[in-house]
Amino acid sequence: MTDLPLAIDFGTSNSAAALVQDGQLRRLTLDGQADTLPTAVFFPAERGPMQIGAAAVAALVAGEEGRFMRALKSVLGTPLFHESRPIGGRRRTLAEVVTAFLAETKTRAEAQTGLTFRRVLSGRPVHFHADPDRDARALADLTGCLSAAGFTEIGFCPEPEAAARACADLTGTRLGLIVDIGGGTSDFSLFRVTGARVEILASHGIRLGGTDFDRLLALDHVMPLLGQGGQLRREFGPGLLPMPNEIFVDLATWAKIPFLYTRETRNAVTQLAKFAVEPRAIGRLARVIEEELGHDIAFAVERGKIEANAGKPGAMIRLGKIERGLYAEIDAASMAAALVRARAELDAALAETCRLAGIAPAAVETAILVGGSSLMGLVGQAVTAAFPQAGQARGEAFTAVVDGLALTAAGA
Template sequence: MQWLAIDFGTSNSAAALPYPGGVYRIPLEPGADTLPTAVFFPTDRGAMRIGRSAAEALITGEDGRYMRALKSVLGLPLLHESRLIAGRRRTLADVITAYLAELRSRAEAATGLTLRRALSGRPVHFHTADPGKDALAESDLRTCYLAAGFDEVRFLAEPEAAALASHRAGPGLGLIVDIGGGTSDFSLFRSSGGQPEILASHGIRLGGTDFDSSVSLTHAMPHLGLGGQLRREMGPGLLPVPRAPYVDLATWAKIPFLYTPETRRMAAGMQRLAEDPQAMGRLRAVIERELGHALAFAVERAKIEANGSAARGRLVLDEIGLAAEISAPGLEAALSGHRDELRLAATETVALAGADPAQVTEIILVGGSSLMGMVRAEMQALFPKASLRSAEAFTAVVDGLAIAAGEKTVA
């Protein structure tokens, strides 16, 4: 029976099959090699939508619950908490299962095959420096695959899969730098017999959604009252605005759970006591009008623009009167702490192999967030003798998984 290669990502997913001499990427949506890892449950209990259709439902203002960054809750108690979603109590494990089941169904429809065995990518570590959570996260994902109709599932580390698809034979060492939506993974390899020989792999729980969160907290949330002060209910003096609701609002996976009566009451009370009621009114509007994802998309767009050739991003959400700019230096400042984390993780990968940075002759950038300028700059600074090459940012992992799926050792 055929193995289906699946790259289940934080932001995007993909599926592929091996064939003699190549890889077939399955079009899970018309004209697309990837499928956004997002779902939308209509309030009227209509059929769940996934991918671009889910985003379109959100953008057009349909009533329902939009969810993204589902992978980030694997290994956490939040995965199994029952929530009322579009009139039904569901867990996030149920949502991931439904997404994987729909992905399998689309792959079968596109290929005419019965697909019951999955070779899935996984980050080197779902959780940084926590083997217990890491093992639980893989177990959680395996359970979701099996519940989605697969009879068997195996896993391969994502940067090792990317090495299969992206390496070039030659002297020296190569380093895969795979910066995805939720994790950053590294594999050091050398070519041996025309194949990459993995010398060491390492990873941390840091990715594009964390970049978005940092940019949001630094550049968007101050316009919603973060950093301000509240008058005391009784007596003189001021209190700092609590940070916790802003952190949740800046976290993709937590946004859907903010729209509760308790949170609405909290936002109203904070506006009443705020020294800057106009800014706090924006927070209240986001909560009451359920605009958290619209704000997150606005931050993501501004981040991408500031990282691009214009070196300036427009942070705009008309519904709450938010209009600001993010400069390239401002983006760099927001992400500076993450630069340090990436540096340490890449350095640790090379050290795990007992190698020297001077031996690295090629850096291969993979994953959508590897397109951030700070990633390229940091890797070039760490490995000055290495050339930098961008692989297929969004499909290198699934291509490598399909190559592995075609090998006898896997199948």
């Protein structure tokens, strides 16, 4: 059977698939019994088969030799997406990696349902990138990957608009706002409900998400322990030079971590250590690069962020793999300070969504928060500040988008 469309939410951090079958919404469990599949891949060093999802994360945690990748969606539309690099024993592009991930998603969906899928409705952020040309390239990149994965009829729906269709009757609201904060983007849709009809009044999006929160927290809390912000002695003559920042930014960026483990990077760190005023910190950086601990740092930051967001006493970013007993303290106040720019971007985006819709903020009845990163306290705080008279509700954080995509694809 090939007439049913498959809905795919290919996310920066997690992905999901669903369909409407016999009039019922059906989420597919693509990774054990979970409704979502971590958007992560692992290539064993000895040319074994690519692993995806929880198996990829488990391979990294177990210390298996190989290449781990996450946040692949964030490089759609960039030159990096089509550059050929040594991955898993041969040269590949990230486009090939994403295609393989989507093809495996399709294969698992077909195995679970007994159907053959040729049609797909994929979610997309309102804007992959602020630049229109790069945004168009990102959409073309994702279209190409879906086609190469085996889909012959490909459609797209903005993710917050799909979430609005899934969540519109959540509170009985007539004028509502979807706040969809994912791993790579923040997207917003103002909608009006009339009877059974959901009308999208305006949608807006910015390139800001959970991986950006992680990057800012890593730069603020962790990278100074590795030498960021330090100084270098000049090779000749008196005076000091500032520590270059690029390597720390890349190390704090999920999508760029795998490409730091090169001879050039190792040589550069060796030079930094030679002239560093604080050699111990750069020694930690050297160990991170030599032992490929970048993703261990990223997961530690993510865990610390979750602890601090939940108000856990003594929350910290544990860095014991780098140095015994090493950690960075983190709490609500330090997070707020590190994320002040992100908060300002959220505030501006909420105001812009209302402006695009021609709706006064006071008219919004309910703000519905979806997306894994909507669980961050600063998101609820930003929404409260922008819409103090509106109620807040939570949709299914990780599946509202794919639910809405399935309903849209089925014409429900």
